[in-house]
Amino acid sequence: MVYQLHLTSLVEIKRQNDIIGFKWGQQAPVAFHCRNLEVAEISEDLWNELGNSSSEIQSVTNSEALTSLNEWNNEINSEVQSGHLNFGIRTLTINVTQICNLMCTYCAAGGDGTYGAPEVKISVEKTLPQLKYFLDQAPSNQSFKIIFLGGEPLLYPEGIRALGNYVRSYLLTSAAAKNITPLFGIVTNGTLLNDENIELLKSLKCHVTVSLDGPPEINDVARPLKNGKGSTTLALQGIRKLFENKADLGSIVLHGVFNSDNMNQLATYEFYRQFPADKFEFTYSVMDQSDLPDKLGDQSSQNFSDQMHSLAEKAYSESGESGLRQIGFFDNIFSALDEQRRTENFCGAGKSFLVVDAKNKIFTCPWDVGQKEEQIGNNIFENPQEALKNYSKPLLELNNCQTCWARYLCGGGCMFIHKKATGSKNTKSPEFCQRMQSLLMTSILFYKKCRTQDERTYHEESKAH
Ligand code: SF4
Ligand code: SF4
Known part of the structure; x- marks a missing residue:
């Protein structure tokens, strides 16, 4: 079978059972074993046989190729690590406030973070017992992560300080002596990163993600202040200050969102590179799906994957594997394959x-906040497993992904995007799948390029000795 994915002019794709092959320009064909997560260069004979299992075998060489293909397909690799996720809440995202000082064009929360509701900040008094409950329930000897989210969370630094201090001091008490390590993260627009707020983030050794969509000519349009002026100057002041304090913080990530109005990842990548960030994240906007009635025929999802492919080429040609691994998506996939x-x-x-959320209601997904029907009932505090029983199975199973070649790298996709496209969290968005498969194909091709380069370097070194 030949798959029609993006970049078909560049990459030919064939599949046979759990082996998928890619042929990219003049390079040797690459095959990926979906269950065993193995990537290998394959011979032209093997490539010719791939996907031809029912056709007549033309030669002895091809018969051997077919046999080795079938053997590889049937192999069970005991080294492969299971992706099973044990139940147990280990991360809480807290919307310390729903208000925001920006008015981003793609904001899902009513354009200003409020979902049209009156301005609200979280009640610290109500949140502390909730935190205590989840910390008491948390599995021992692991980390417990709190992510502060908004609106713009730095509009309520007092809330962040109170909740952060509580978590740290509670975990030191004998009542909570389960060897749990607290970790803190924040997602901010960067415009309020003054000295005081940076001291607060340092006191929590916070992992900071700054949302910035690119250079001023892009970011000012996508992420204006409430008064309509661009926010980039303020954000850059904050970001520079943040990097001056990098040693006392956790990681720093720059994160851009792309949609039909802004599909210039390469310009954003160039702009990001002035900063020594731990990671750059490039996300396709969840609000920009061509399977939605008002977006029908929109090519931006495909453009996004194509641009990510160009981005990989650029990062690889300029900085090799380390350049690729500075891009969050590729780093995750390389680690999963390694x-x-x-x-x-x-x-x-x-x-x-x-x-x-800022009203102390519980949801499973940050994007569900504001949707009453998605709220988890109060039985979460009596019987969490019962309250969350609809989420208990692996997403691959819930979303019927058993036959997808990309399943063990994707994991069933984003429920929010699926629901937006199809009306059900567990019915897949075809556009999402196409984009994900294309991004994974790019990752696999570049993974093999990096590893082949390693092999060459190794062989050259061996010869030199
Ligand atoms: S969501 Fe789509 S791409 Fe992801 S595993 Fe399922 S079928 Fe594959
Ligand atoms: S469902 Fe999607 S948007 Fe929601 S938490 Fe999961 S990945 Fe994020």
């Missing part, structure tokens, strides 16, 4: 993480 670690859940929503 460790042969399967993913059975695209995200841990309802299994390992929950969201507390």
Whole structure:
């Protein structure tokens, strides 16, 4: 079978059972074993046989190729790590406030973070017992992560300080002596990163993600202030200050969102590179799906994958594997392939993480906040497994992904995007699948390029000795 994915002018794709092959220009064909997460260069004979299992065998060489293909397909590699996710909440995202000082064009929360509701900040008094409950329930000897989200969370630094201090001091008490390590993260627009707020983030050794969509000519349009002026100057002041304090923080990630109005990842990548960030994240906007009635025929999802392919080429040609691995998506996939670690859940929503909104209501996904029907009932505090029973199975199973070649790298996809496209969290968005498969194909091709380069370097070194 020949798959029609993006970049078909560049990459030919064939599949036979659990082996998928890619042929990219003049390069040797690459095959990926979907269950075992193995990537290998294959011979032209093997490539010719791939996907031809029912055709007549033309020669002895091809018969041998077919046999080795079938043997490889049937192999069970005991080194492969399961992607099973045990139930137990280990991450809480807390919307400390729903208000925001920006008015981003693609904001899903009513354009200003409020979902049209009156301005609200979280009640610290109500949140502390909720935190205590989840910390008491949390599995021992692991980390417990709190992510502060908004609106713009730095509009309520007092809330962040109170909740952060509580978590740290509670975990030191004998009542909570389960060897749990607290970790803190924040997602901010960067415009309020003044000295005081940076001291607060340093006191929590916070992992900071700054949302910035690119250079001023892009970011000012996508992420204006409430008064309509661009926010980039303020954000860059904050970001520079943040990097001056990098040693006392956790990681720093720059994160851009792309949609039909802004599909210039290459310009954003160039702009990001002035900063020594741990990672750059490039996300396709969840609000920009061509399977939605008002977006029908929109090519931006395909453009996004194509641009990510160009981005990979640029990062690889300029900085090799380290350049690729500075891009969050490629780094995750390279690690999964190196460790042969399967993913059975695209995200841990309802299994390992929950969201507390600014009204102290509980949700499974940050994007569900504001949707009453998605709220988890109060029985979460009596019988969490019962309250979250609809989320208990692996997403691969819930979303019927058993035959997809990309399943153990994707993990069933984003439930929010699926629901937006199809009306059900567990019915897949075809556009999502196409984009994901294309991004994974790019990752696999570049993974093999990096590893082949390693092999060459190794052989050259061996010869030199
Ligand atoms: S969501 Fe789509 S791409 Fe992901 S595993 Fe399922 S079928 Fe494959
Ligand atoms: S369902 Fe999608 S948007 Fe929601 S938490 Fe999971 S990955 Fe994120």
